Amino acid sequence: MAHPDTTYERQHPAFYAVIFTLVFMSVGPIALMFINSFKLDVDIISGTTGLLFLPTIQNYETALCDILPYELDHLDYCSLKFGGAFINSIIITLISTVLTLIIGCMAAYALVRFRFMGRDTVSGTTLMVRMVPPAVLLVPVFGLWNNEFCIGRETWVGEIIRDTFGGRGDVCLAGTHSGIILVYIAMNLPFVIWILQSFIVQVPRQLEEAARMDGAGSFQVFFKVVLPLIKPGLAAAAIFTFRIAWNEYLLASALSDRDTKTVPILIVNNMSEFNVEWGVIMATGMLLAIPPIIFTLFASRQIITGMTAGAVKG
Amino acid sequence: MSYSTINRLTPYIFLAPALVIMVIALLYPLGYMVFGSFRDWDPSQSIGETSFIGLGNYISLWNDPNFHESLIVTLKFAITVVFVEMIVGVGLALLLDRNLRGMSVLRTMFILPMMIAPVVVGLIWRYMYHPSIGIFNQTLEKIGLGSVDWLGQHALLSVIIADIWQWTPFIFILSLAALQSLPRSALEAARIDGASGWQQIIYIKIPLMMPVLIVTCLLRLIDAFKVLEVILVMTEGGPGLSTEILALRISRTATEFRELGVAAAMSNYLLMLLLILTIIMLAFNKLQEMKAERQRRAVEAEKG
Numbered sequence: 046m047a048h049p050d051t052t053y054e055r056q057h058p059a060f061y062a063v064i065f066t067l068v069f070m071s072v073g074p075i076a077l078m079f080i081n082s083f084k085l086d087v088d089i090i091s092g093t094t095g096l097l098f099l100p101t102i103q104n105y106e107t108a109l110c111d112i113l114p115y116e117l118d119h120l121d122y123c124s125l126k127f128g129g130a131f132i133n134s135i136i137i138t139l140i141s142t143v144l145t146l147i148i149g150c151m152a153a154y155a156l157v158r159f160r161f162m163g164r165d166t167v168s169g170t171t172l173m174v175r176m177v178p179p180a181v182l183l184v185p186v187f188g189l190w191n192n193e194f195c196i197g198r199e200t201w202v203g204e205i206i207r208d209t210f211g212g213r214g215d216v217c218l219a220g221t222h223s224g225i226i227l228v229y230i231a232m233n234l235p236f237v238i239w240i241l242q243s244f245i246v247q248v249p250r251q252l253e254e255a256a257r258m259d260g261a262g263s264f265q266v267f268f269k270v271v272l273p274l275i276k277p278g279l280a281a282a283a284i285f286t287f288r289i290a291w292n293e294y295l296l297a298s299a300l301s302d303r304d305t306k307t308v309p310i311l312i313v314n315n316m317s318e319f320n321v322e323w324g325v326i327m328a329t330g331m332l333l334a335i336p337p338i339i340f341t342l343f344a345s346r347q348i349i350t351g352m353t354a355g356a357v358k359g
Numbered sequence: 360m361s362y363s364t365i366n367r368l369t370p371y372i373f374l375a376p377a378l379v380i381m382v383i384a385l386l387y388p389l390g391y392m393v394f395g396s397f398r399d400w401d402p403s404q405s406i407g408e409t410s411f412i413g414l415g416n417y418i419s420l421w422n423d424p425n426f427h428e429s430l431i432v433t434l435k436f437a438i439t440v441v442f443v444e445m446i447v448g449v450g451l452a453l454l455l456d457r458n459l460r461g462m463s464v465l466r467t468m469f470i471l472p473m474m475i476a477p478v479v480v481g482l483i484w485r486y487m488y489h490p491s492i493g494i495f496n497q498t499l500e501k502i503g504l505g506s507v508d509w510l511g512q513h514a515l516l517s518v519i520i521a522d523i524w525q526w527t528p529f530i531f532i533l534s535l536a537a538l539q540s541l542p543r544s545a546l547e548a549a550r551i552d553g554a555s556g557w558q559q560i561i562y563i564k565i566p567l568m569m570p571v572l573i574v575t576c577l578l579r580l581i582d583a584f585k586v587l588e589v590i591l592v593m594t595e596g597g598p599g600l601s602t603e604i605l606a607l608r609i610s611r612t613a614t615e616f617r618e619l620g621v622a623a624a625m626s627n628y629l630l631m632l633l634l635i636l637t638i639i640m641l642a643f644n645k646l647q648e649m650k651a652e653r654q655r656r657a658v659e660a661e662k663g
Binding site for chain 2: 056063064067068070071072074075077078081089090147148149151152154155156158159161164167170171172173174175176177178179180181182183184185186187188189191192193227228230231232234235238263267288291292294295298299309312313316317323326327330333334337338340341342345346348349352353
């Protein structure tokens with residue numbers, strides 16, 4: 046952190062020009078999407094690149110039309126179904142992030158603080174599965190979630206679920222929120238465990254031992270002493286897990302059905318149509334981009350810490 | 360149960376949830392995939408009903424020119440992207456490693472592209488590359504240079520540019536962190552001995568950063584093989600097969616052509632490639648650790 050009375054070096058004007066160009070290049074495209082999301086398709090297509098247009102929130106209204114409380118007069122019917130997808134995205138992301146963090150920090154703690162049989166195997170496997178790409182998981186997960194991880198409709202659990210939610214055939218993981226959440230947790234765990242290990246190592250052992258002397262059990266030590274001390278690590282891990290779950294497209298598209306679609310699926314589906322409605326899609330894209338952008342603006346330090354801790358061996 | 364049994368069980372209790380989930384949703388599926396890659400597997404069947412065809416899927420892929428094409432595109436994409444990103448990223452880090460007002464704001468701006476969804480990145484670039492309404496062609500037309508067929512003829516290059524935009528900051532942030540944690544004494548000594556800026560970079564900074572740079576490079580390379588959504592949104596693998604990277608081909612084989620067995624075999628080829636890269640990275644890390652340990656011992660021995 047820069048100290049208040051640190052003197053900053055003065056730089057050559059050309060240096061500032063370079064910096065300005067870099068910022069423009071990295072933020073420009075996002076700003077362009079932001080601006081275009083307030084334009085009507087006519088304005089986008091006619092190519093008024095400048096800022097001379099009449100801003101409108103019509104695109105956002107169209108995107109959110111199925112959860113808006115009022116009728117829209119520029120639409121006959123809602124075709125985008127953004128609202129439902131938005132809610133699905135929130136449910137899936139929040140639940141999977143919270144669970145990943147809880148499960149992940151417990152596992153990281155066990156790996157750092159205990160010597161036990163199989164420890165090296167577990168930590169080695171965790172390291173290796175970090176490189177498995179979602180595209181590779183797609184094939185088996187698609188098969189398993191659709192055909193194997195099912196509850197037969199004749200069994201009593203299956204019957205209850207069928208009676209409550211309707212539908213026909215067996216009850217399978219595919220097409221449910223839990224199915225997607227399960228994959229996301231598994232996908233994020235290795236990374237979270239790896240990052241948190243490097244934070245837990247730094248917790249002074251004496252603190253834990255002092256707590257233990259005072260009669261605290263292992264779980265109390267973990268929840269009352271260790272967890273509060275690794276808050277920065279937890280924040281970093283939370284942001285990364287959130288980002289992956291919120292942004293993920295491939296597995297969600299293979300595992301969701303009409304009712305459990307997430308926002309990225311909606312965007313891809315609407316991009317592959319012949320007539321792309323640019324304004325509405327950019328508004329949708331903007332809504333999808335806002336949470337990560339907010340995180341970046343308010344927690345960039347945690348993100349950078351997380352990135353360096355994740356890359357450099359912890 | 361005695362106190363000591365509970366004590367011995369504690370680590371397993373802490374680990375259990377993570378293990379259960381990783382086994383159910385990661386390891387078991389991976390094993391299932393290896394098993395399925397030897398079968399004539401269709402998504403509508405349960406895997407027990409499929410017939411065993413030995414190495415059939417692997418052999419047919421080995422002889423499939425489209426698969427070769429896709430492999431070559433993947434390698435071209437990954438290697439170019441990592442090469443350019445390393446040079447630009449490290450270069451920027453060396454340039455911006457100064458005591459600068461507003462450095463943290465700058466870093467925040469730079470990490471924005473990699474935080475937003477790949478799908479959205481694809482959407483933005485597809486718009487900017489659009490033949491008539493895209494900003495690139497409009498600007499080119501205005502200067503009078505004529506338009507470029509970005510996502511047609513030059514699709515692979517365009518996709519590469521988008522990835523460089525998104526991921527160069529990653530290299531930049533990591534190399535900047537490495538630069539700022541270099542031992543000040545070495546840099547001071549060089550400066551006192553009269554080393555010029557370039558000499559400091561080439562003889563002191565880069566050699567000292569090397570371990571971090573190699574790990575960063577390997578991490579990025581592994582990630583470059585995973586890229587999928589950006590390309591899917593921008594080109595859908597086309598035109599032809601010109602941007603159909605392996606990950607995209609796997610997902611299309613599985614969901615569009617419904618040939619799970621073939622897709623599984625393809626996934627295994629990709630996994631093997633990534634496994635090799637990961638092993639190199641881990642071995643390198645281990646080596647560095649051993650080296651550091653040896654140095655520490657040497658220093659201690661000298662003191663003692």
